[in-house]
Amino acid sequence: MSAEAQIDSNIHRPFRRLWIKRKLAAGDYESEWQRVDTIDGEDQVIEWGIVTYEIDSDPSTDQSTFDISSVTIKIRNDTGLWNNERSSTSLFFPDDVYLTRKFTRIKIEAGYLDSDGEEQGGCTMFEGLIESVRTSEERVAVINTMSYLYVLKNYPISDRSYSATPADISTLISGIFGLSKVSDFIYLDTNTPALDGEIADPSELEGDYWQVIQRLAFLSNSVPVLVGETIGSEGNGQSFKFIPRTPVGTSKRVFKGSGTSDPDIYTIDSYDDEGAKRVVLRWNDYTSSPPIFAQSSNDKLREKYLNKTSEVDVSILSSSDRQSLLDALLAYWENPRESLTFSCKMMLNNINVMDLINISIPGVYPDDVARWGYGVWGDVVGSAARAGLAIDSASEFLVTGVSSDLDSWKTTIKCEKV
Amino acid sequence: MPSPTFSFFTKNRINSGSTFVMTSAPSISTSALFDRKRTPKLTSVGSDDVTDEVWQITFTGDVAKDISAILIDNHNIKSGNVKYWNGSSYVDFSPAISLSGNSDETSFFSFPQVSTSRLQFTFSTTFVVDAQKYVGEIMAFDLIGTPSRPPASFVISQKERSVIHETANGGNVYVFFGKKSKIKLTFSDASYSDIDLFLSLKELGDVFFIYPSGGEYEGVDIGLRMQDIYQVNYVNDFSPNLKSNILEINQSLALELQET
Numbered sequence: 001m002s003a004e005a006q007i008d009s010n011i012h013r014p015f016r017r018l019w020i021k022r023k024l025a026a027g028d029y030e031s032e033w034q035r036v037d038t039i040d041g042e043d044q045v046i047e048w049g050i051v052t053y054e055i056d057s058d059p060s061t062d063q064s065t066f067d068i069s070s071v072t073i074k075i076r077n078d079t080g081l082w083n084n085e086r087s088s089t090s091l092f093f094p095d096d097v098y099l100t101r102k103f104t105r106i107k108i109e110a111g112y113l114d115s116d117g118e119e120q121g122g123c124t125m126f127e128g129l130i131e132s133v134r135t136s137e138e139r140v141a142v143i144n145t146m147s148y149l150y151v152l153k154n155y156p157i158s159d160r161s162y163s164a165t166p167a168d169i170s171t172l173i174s175g176i177f178g179l180s181k182v183s184d185f186i187y188l189d190t191n192t193p194a195l196d197g198e199i200a201d202p203s204e205l206e207g208d209y210w211q212v213i214q215r216l217a218f219l220s221n222s223v224p225v226l227v228g229e230t231i232g233s234e235g236n237g238q239s240f241k242f243i244p245r246t247p248v249g250t251s252k253r254v255f256k257g258s259g260t261s262d263p264d265i266y267t268i269d270s271y272d273d274e275g276a277k278r279v280v281l282r283w284n285d286y287t288s289s290p291p292i293f294a295q296s297s298n299d300k301l302r303e304k305y306l307n308k309t310s311e312v313d314v315s316i317l318s319s320s321d322r323q324s325l326l327d328a329l330l331a332y333w334e335n336p337r338e339s340l341t342f343s344c345k346m347m348l349n350n351i352n353v354m355d356l357i358n359i360s361i362p363g364v365y366p367d368d369v370a371r372w373g374y375g376v377w378g379d380v381v382g383s384a385a386r387a388g389l390a391i392d393s394a395s396e397f398l399v400t401g402v403s404s405d406l407d408s409w410k411t412t413i414k415c416e417k418v
Numbered sequence: 419m420p421s422p423t424f425s426f427f428t429k430n431r432i433n434s435g436s437t438f439v440m441t442s443a444p445s446i447s448t449s450a451l452f453d454r455k456r457t458p459k460l461t462s463v464g465s466d467d468v469t470d471e472v473w474q475i476t477f478t479g480d481v482a483k484d485i486s487a488i489l490i491d492n493h494n495i496k497s498g499n500v501k502y503w504n505g506s507s508y509v510d511f512s513p514a515i516s517l518s519g520n521s522d523e524t525s526f527f528s529f530p531q532v533s534t535s536r537l538q539f540t541f542s543t544t545f546v547v548d549a550q551k552y553v554g555e556i557m558a559f560d561l562i563g564t565p566s567r568p569p570a571s572f573v574i575s576q577k578e579r580s581v582i583h584e585t586a587n588g589g590n591v592y593v594f595f596g597k598k599s600k601i602k603l604t605f606s607d608a609s610y611s612d613i614d615l616f617l618s619l620k621e622l623g624d625v626f627f628i629y630p631s632g633g634e635y636e637g638v639d640i641g642l643r644m645q646d647i648y649q650v651n652y653v654n655d656f657s658p659n660l661k662s663n664i665l666e667i668n669q670s671l672a673l674e675l676q677e678t
Contacts, residue, residue: 013594265585
């Protein structure tokens with residue numbers, strides 16, 4: 001049976017694995033991943049944690065941000081395996097061979113076992129670095145991890161020593177990911193900004209690599225996404241995509257909720273049926289002289305949402321690219337977008353951020369209440385709106401967040417209507 | 419037909435500290451051999467019945483350990499052999515361990531104790547001609563002891579870890595993460611040597627294996643099959659009871675063992 005068939009099934013048999021690559025005294029990593037979720041036949045992991053990938057993760061900036069959660073793993077330490085490198089019982093002993101626990105590569109694999117016990121859909125759910133390990137008298141260790149975004153947050157963009165020569169956004173992105181200190185951890189998979197504008201003076205870019213990448217994403221109406229794919233057979237690192245905020249390809253899945261015959265949705269955690277929260281009807285660049293703007297021509301929307309305005313600074317773009325950006329931002333954000341968050345069966349990596357999905361929630365009436373307007377024999381109940389929350393299966397949604405709970409084995413998906 | 423012996427063995431000498439040299443099987447998957455799960459297997463790549471698949475396994479630090487039994491589980495090996503390192507070459511056990519015309523998925527071999535740091539498994543042919551050679555588990559360990567009499571009762575239960583999610587329609591999705599066995603053995607007529615054996619298990623300071631079938635008895639009931647071997651902790655109090663307070667007769671004792 002395929003991974004999809006396992007997901008569809010109402011009996012799930014997961015497998016989960018934890019691997020590490022220790023940092024050697026010379027500064028490089030050991031060549032092979034070491035499996036640590038089971039050691040000599042003894043299960044080690046007590047709690048696996050939750051992995052979250054999300055765009056628009058920073059509510060203060062609203063657009064073009066991306067984040068991966070850190071993962072906290074609780075693991076047995078009754079024999080001192082997770083003590084520091086000076087302890088003879090430690091996995092990191094001796095300290096002249098291994099540097100330290102911090103910055104050890106760590107990854108979580110998960111998948112399904114089918115009825116024959118064969119593995120299906122096995123994939124890397126998270127890969128990153130150990131930030132710290134906390135041991136305790138209770139003989140457990142808590143491993144705090146951080147995603148590879150740490151690498152991008154670790155270096156200031158000033159070390160790139162950009163000149164004042166104009167450069168395309170895609171060129172700046174590929175330059176960052178061409179550095180071995182970045183590409184050792186993150187592989188640039190796709191670099192296709194929606195608007196590949198020109199940065200007039202790259203030397204004015206400020207912050208760390210990650211802050212700059214997110215700034216460039218906004219300036220190109222794109223999103224930066226790190227996904228849990230593996231590269232090559234060794235599975236080193238994760239893939240980075242710098243892509244337009246538009247779903248690519250066809251729908252990955254029709255999620256079925258209340259009123260369908262065999263739902264894969266467990267609960268609807270939140271539902272914004274209007275989608276007004278993030279509507280912007282006028283984008284002002286207050287730095288250009290004269291100021292430039294893009295404003296919705298839809299009078300009804302402007303009336304509805306009080307001509308919601310966003311002030312932005314796009315002065316670092318070459319002047320010829322500024323209006324195109326404001327127009328593109330307006331085109332996307334002027335429309336209210338219905339959004340919802342729901343929990344469902346564990347999807348592994350079958351559903352990722354920026355995927356397109358359909359949702360079918362016909363809804364149901366409680367059987368024992370009268371329905372207004374359906375008192376005459378022959379009325380067709382099924383053709384009417386049937387519940388407070390009803391979504392037609394033809395509705396397409398863009399996935400903006402995927403959260404995988406590896407302990408309770410379920411996925412929570414955030415999405416917005418396309 | 420032999421009876422179940424309820425034998426106790428040390429931990430597996432093959433573990434995460436071992437090193438592996440294999441003809442074709444991928445080194446990344448060697449943990450399948452000692453993960454205490456039958457299903458994940460170590461499998462050859464591009465092998466056939468005229469190409470031996472040889473696995474040389476060196477114990478942690480190349481340090482010699484006592485072993486007196488080897489269990490190869492969930493395999494498809496029709497013919498092959500196992501040898502040990504005598505310090506200069508791989509030699510046969512006595513008696514030699516050899517499979518020929520085998521059709522059993524679980525193979526157990528016991529032999530007089532040897533001290534060795536390396537083992538060599540040579541797999542020649544498979545149940546189905548030219549199939550890839552695979553093995554789910556290999557255990558090499560030393561016998562701790564066997565009670566002189568079987569237990570008066572043997573109760574095995576399986577504690578599972580699972581979650582039930584309710585779907586939007588009120589149905590459910592059952593998530594089964596795995597199960598671990600709990601074993602209760604009650605000895606009503608344990609000899610002094612048996613009591614010594616149980617005390618040594620309690621004071622071992624390490625996990626150990628209980629092999630109810632003992633590798634000889636091929637039962638069909640769960641717990642008594644050839645494949646049913648459990649790595650356990652001894653979790654209840656060690657409290658032998660003298661029967662009627664008369665020292666000359668045997669004692670009763672209950673062992674509660676939980677799989678790790």
